[in-house]
Amino acid sequence: MNITMATNAMYQLSKCVAAVLTVFAIYVAGFGVFDTVIVYGTTAVLGMATALLNLAATGHAQASSADKNLPHNNIINILIHLLMLALFIAITARWIVIMAAQEDSFVFIGNIDMALAWLAFGLIGYVTYRFFGTPMVVVYGAVLLYALAPDWMGGAGRDWVSIADRMWFSTDGVYGGPLQVVSSVVLVFIVFGAILQASGAGETLLKIAFAGTGRFAGGPAHAAIVGSALFGTMSGAAVANVVSTGVFTIPIIKRAGFKPKFAGAVEAAASTGGQIMPPVMGVVAFIMAKVTNISYLQIVLAAILPAVFYYISLFMVVLVEARKQGIGATPIELREKLERMDWVKSIAFWVPLMVIIGVLTTGRTAQNAGFYAMLVALILCLVLFKQFRNPAAWWDAMVRAGMTSASLIVIVISVGLVIGIVNMTGIGLAFADAIRAASGGSLFFALILVMLGCLVMGMGVPSVTAYLILALVMGPVLEQLGLPKIAAHMFMLYFGVLSVVTPPVALAAFAAAPIAGARPMETGFTAVRLAIAGFVIPFLFVYRPEILLIENDFSSTDQYFTLIYATVGFLIGTWLIATALARFERAHLAHWETVLRIIAAILIFWVNPLMNIAGIILAMGVFVYHYSQSAKQDSKIS
Known part of the structure; x- marks a missing residue:
């Protein structure tokens, strides 16, 4: 041979x-x-x-x-x-x-079996490195070395036999919670997503998105946001979503007139947001339910408004950039024309999502919901998509799902070992004490340190992995700060997810850059600008917990008022930041206008009501001045 x-x-x-x-x-x-x-x-x-x-x-x-x-x-x-x-x-x-x-x-x-366990650790580390690169294997190797290193070297001083026994021959390590949740719940959702992709349902969603946003300035970029949000919530990996949908959306965004780095950044930021978009949240929702013992439906409810905020902010940034570049709506003759069958085909996506929610509301498990949704999606795709009736398409879906599942399994068994050693040695509690000491008792400063830690620890790994690691290491920090559990875990999730668009290891942005023909680092920094609201929203979980709807019972008018207050404040503040970073609204902004907009946004986001009022007054003044000046300019031109 x-x-x-x-x-x-x-x-x-x-x-x-x-x-x-x-x-x-x-x-x-x-x-x-x-x-x-x-x-x-x-x-x-x-x-x-x-x-x-x-x-x-x-x-x-x-x-x-x-x-x-x-x-x-x-x-x-x-x-x-x-x-x-x-x-x-x-x-x-x-x-x-x-x-x-x-x-x-x-x-x-016996010791032979313990030695074989270490050999398995080595094999897992090797495959983890080949699939996920240096960052993850460094974490993997570092926790093993920490567990083995003696006390005088700053390690935990555990012997190799006890590590093997706890990490291999128990349910605390390799075969711990991450693998258990993935094997019983998560994998069927990957199959669900593979069916939609192989059948052509994903292309139908993108077509609907392009048709629905063509009338807006910068329409193709808005369409990429909508399409990537819908498909990204199923994919479980921002990078995978960038590669699968970006090859279609990025060239169209460029043809509309946007710069290559901006086109790549739009796709990266939108795909990243799919990981926080209910109802599936890139399968993280089910992992979070297991880790926190909070019901899946409560997690989805808490995630709805923040996800909407994130995507509204993306629309704002794209709208401002389109105005700045002079890019109008897509010409009528070039807009996607939807036929009745396109809407019919889209039910292959919407009906299974409703099945998930419906099954869960009856008290059934998440794996039941995923199984029934997958069956419904399979039947609908067979009926609605002629090309999916070919056995070759079924085989493609099965292989695609299996390949994706395999990479997820590799990462969760390595993360299972990391989590097991952190539990075994108490690293998380020590880390929490260090942050609490460094913050000097300041909640805001402690949150900044946690944010930086989440961004660093989340770099180079999928969102599921990032969340699992962060929940273990950062969870004790936020709990000691007195945060409600759901707010703490959503805080960690957001910054773990945003790490894939944050340089220097912005994997989603780096995946989009070659498709766009742009420089990776420039695309990464542009993606951060687009996703800037995502860096603000987690702090709202702490200082404006009403946006996590489960934290309120809305039994009084005051709670409705606080929710409206938080929403309006977010929208105004986000628009101020979006225009300031672009240095454009109806016309180019002077440097002093840019600075005032940022100051106004900070005041609006501040927790003090008097600061909020001052910020709104300043924002109104800035808006009135800018619009009056741009109106004068328009009258001179005319």
């Missing part, structure tokens, strides 16, 4: 295993976790097998079912990855035997 045949064989085998993983995920979601040991072990094996076979076939982690030309490979690469796969399967099979036996009686675990 020559190298080409061997490479193709590995690639086809990786696709087959990915499809098996998809089928297994559907079965578990539909019929429940029949045996925890078998389900968690099988999920880990199928995920690692798909990943390692993909690496064996391609030599890199980026191949997908759509790849036609595999990169250059060699037999050594194939043999090494097959050996790794055989070792992981054997070690996990041994784990299943030991864990199953422990359910009936005490089982002595």
Whole structure:
């Protein structure tokens, strides 16, 4: 067998295993976790097998079912990855035997099994590095070294046997909460998203978005925001959404007249927002429900208004930029023309979402909701999309879902170990004490430190992973500050998500840059400008908790007033910031106007009511002056 045949064989085998993983995920979601040991072990094996076979076939982690030309490979690469796969399967099979036996009686675990556990840690670390790069593997390796390092070196001083026992032969480490939630709940939502993508439902949503926003200045950019919000909430990864929808939206935004870096930044910021958009929130909603013991429906309710705020702010920034660049609405003859069938096809997206909410309101589990929504989506896509009736499209959806699931499984088993060691050594509590001491008792300064920590720790990892790490390390900090649990976890989620558009490791922006033909770092800083409201909203969770609707019962008129007050204040403040950063509203802004707008926005966002009033008065004065001056200019021109 020559190298080409061997490479193709590995690639086809990786696709087959990915499809098996998809089928297994559907079965578990539909019929429940029949045996925890078998389900968690099988999920880990199928995920690692798909990943390692993909690496064996391609030599890199980026191949997908759509790849036609595999990169250059060699037999050594194939043999090494097959050996790794055989070792992981054997070690996990041994784990299943030991864990199953422990359910009936005490089982002595010898040093050989402990050594095999460390070998598994090494294999997990390697695959994590190949799929997610240096940042995540540095975190992974650092916590292991911290656990092993003696006290005099500043470490936890745990011996290698106790670490192996706790992190491998228990449900606190590799097979802990992250893998449990993903295997039982999350994977079926990935299958759901793959069905929509493979069937063409995603393209229909984008078409509707372009048709609905064509009349606005900068319409294509607004359409990208709408489309990426709808599709991004299902994808579970901002980078994946940028790559899948950006190849279509970014060129159209550029053709409308926007600069390349702005076009890429729009897609990056919009795709990032999908991770905070209910009802799925990039599958983070289900993880948060598990971590906080707050019901999924409450989390969705709390997330609605902040997500709306975020996307309104994106619309504002795009509108201002369109005015600045002189970009008007899309010409009527170039606008998308919607037919009746387009609206009919869109129910393949909307009906399953309603099924999710409907099933959950009956008291059923999230995995039941995902299973029924997936079935409904499958049936509707078969009926509404002719191209999806081809078995090749079914296979593509299964492989696509399996590949995506595999990468998620790899990251959650590595994060499970990180979380287990943090719990084992008490790093989180020590970190909380350090921030509390550094803040000097100031809540605002402590929140700034937590924000910076979230942005740094979230860099280079998917939103699910970022949230899990942050919930463990930063959670104790915010709880000690006295924040309500939902506010604390939403605060962490937002900054963990925003890390993918924040330089220097702005993965979503960097993924959009080559599509746009722009410089990555410039695209990253532009994306931060677009997403600027996302850096303000988390502080509202603390100082304006009424926007988290579950924090109020609205039994009095005062609570409605405070909600309206917070909403109006946010809209005015965001418009001030958007125009100040662009240095444009109806005309270019002088430097002093820009400074006054930023000061007014800060005063409006401040927690003191007198400051708010002063900010609104200043804003009104700035607006009146600017509009009167621009009116004079218009009259001179005419």
